[in-house]
Amino acid sequence: MYLGIDIGTSGVKTVLMDETDAILASASSALTVSRPHPGWSEQDPHAWWEAVVATLDQLSRSHPSEMSAVTGIGLSGQMHGATLLDASHEVLRPAILWNDGRSEAECAALDERADFRGIGGNLVMPGFTAPKLEWVARHEAEIFAKTALVLLPKDYVRLRLTGTAASDMSDAAGTLWLDVARRDWSDELLAATGLTRANMPALAEGTDATGAVLPDLSSRWGFSRPPVVAGGAGDNAASACGIGAVRPGEAFLSLGTSGVLFVATDRFRPNTAGAVHAFCHALPDTWHQMGVILSATDSLNWLARVSGCDVATLEAEAATRQRSRRDGPPVLFLPYLSGERTPHNDASARGSFVGLSQAHDRADLALAVLEGVAYAFRDCLDVLSTAGTRVERATAIGGGARSRNWLEILATVLGIEIDVPGNGDFGAAFGAARLGRAAATGACGADRFAPPPTAHSIGPDAGQRAFHEEGLARYRALYPALKEVLR
Helix, strand or coil, X not given: CEEEEEECCCEEEEEEECCCCCEEEEEEEECCCECCCCCCCEECHHHHHHHHHHHHHHHHHHCHHHHHCCCEEEEEECCCCEEEECCCCCECCCEECCCCCCCHHHHHHHHHHCCHHHHHCCCCCCCCHHHHHHHHHHHCHHHHHHCCEEECHHHHHHHHHHCCCEEEHHHHXXXXXXXXXXXXXXXXXXXXXXXXXXXXXXXXXXXXXXXXXXXXXXXXXXXCCCCEEECCEEHHHHHHHHHCCCCCCCEEEEECCXXXXXXXXXXXXXCHHHCCEEEECCCCCCEEEEEEECCCHHHHHHHHHHHCCCHHHHHHHHHHHHHCCCCCCCCEEECXXXXXXXXXXXXXXXXXXXXXXXXXXXXXXXXXXXXXHHHHHHHHHHHHHHCCCCCCEEEEXXXXXXXXXXXXXXXXXXXXXXXXXXXXXXCHHHHHHHHHHHHHHCCCCHHHHCCCCEEEEECCCHHHHHHHHHHHHHHHHHHHHHHHHHC
């Protein structure tokens, strides 16, 4: 048996998997995000650990015999979160999360100080870890002086599970301290933020064992012997391991809180001009590219919150409006509610509706949100193409992938086939469990990360293509026109 533990932003999810990839049980525990100032996003690392313990306690009660047979555990987690520990491994401050935008000024300073784009392969963005440490050095010098170890969220959980400070290549690539081509820490990039290798965890491939569960914890959860803990992966690479996107050219589209268009590659292929993320994959000698938008389903959740309506009703109203559009240009929506990464790298970008009239109603707004997010994904697709990566089909995952109407819009806007898996849990926790199996058994070939069966595929609607090409052109004109006004 194998466990996969995903430390997300809104909660921890743990799955129990057998040798045949069947999920026997799962448990979840919710997390909350603190926003002490506009644009800030923090969590208490102790809350991650408490949530992990809660899920494992639950599984040990409900499935004691299966838990006794667990031999490998994989970890997945939200990327980029700066978790600062002192020399005694005590947490110094709340972790600064991936969607925290406070370090925009520090990004500009770091960009001039070292070759982050060439060595790190990515633009210096507020979401990454290195600018967060620069912000702490500038604004919380006493905390920075005490910082002995910087960990990512899932790696803090690893430390509590095993006593080992380690990270995998895919998650480490999101810090901006990794030489992504060489798959090793960069002394130059660390020095640019006043750090050294001594402040970093050891590096491992996602399929490697990084230690074993501590004896007292093994006893608590009924493991017959301490399971090994795999290097694991950042949440997107873990999702790729779950959905089977591990060979060059294989892709997935994630419609979650944020949006991701992910493609596996055979080598390091950066495109910093288009704000493409070029990271190591969780499997050895494999890399990947991502286009990332910060507010995908989060945009629809926001509209539901402010309109006092549930998401399902909004989706139904959007589908109805799509079948009976109003005369004239449609309402456009920029989904930059939390700033944007690809392609703008602008933490100060903000969302907006454009083209409203007295005739428009909630259904028009809901449809505009679905289409605006689709256009943002098209921006991601185009910059991946500029980086030399062609995407012809992708597997849809995430909560938004349950909306067939949204996937139909996406398939047409992107001009690709979108595959929808059959019923099952193929997300980050499942991918983490597969990595746990690889660490326990030594079997880490791509065949152990096969894609799940496809329930159905959705192709582009040729009759709607011209309409969306015109909408895309209008959408792309809005950001430069509004940028300075919104600032």
